[in-house]
Amino acid sequence: MNRLFAVGVIAYLVIAPVSAFAIPCASDYSIYRKQLIAEKWTPVAVKNNIRGFTEVSTGSRIATAKWLNPDRTETFTFILWWKKMKLCISPQFSDSTE
Structure with missing residues (x-):
């Protein structure tokens, strides 16, 4: 994922008013999580995780999920x-600009 985009999404979610347009939800994380596991990705347990998702750390509006790739070379x-x-x-x- 483009780091600049990631920073922009975080800034938008933290600063933008609730009435602003919403970024579309491409997938429910629980569905995407099943796909990652099927492709041999490994969830990385984090502190302050949420029940059922040991790799997810969340606040009131945004969250992050940490995963180790199948080659076990980077998270x-x-x-x-x-x-x-x-x-x-x-x-x-x-x-x-493709």
Whole structure:
């Protein structure tokens, strides 16, 4: 994920008023989580996690999920947010001019 986009999403979710347009929810995290496990990704347990998701650390509006890739060479942190009592994953955006 583009780091600039990630910073922008965090800033938007923290600063934007509730009435502002919402970033679309590409997938429910619980569905995406099953796909990661099926592809041999490993959830990395974090402190202050939420029940059922040991890799998710959450605040009142945004959350992160930490995963180790299948090659076990690096960890990835996904940005999530709450929408109608479920955790959302953002759609993929690109800043390239393809």
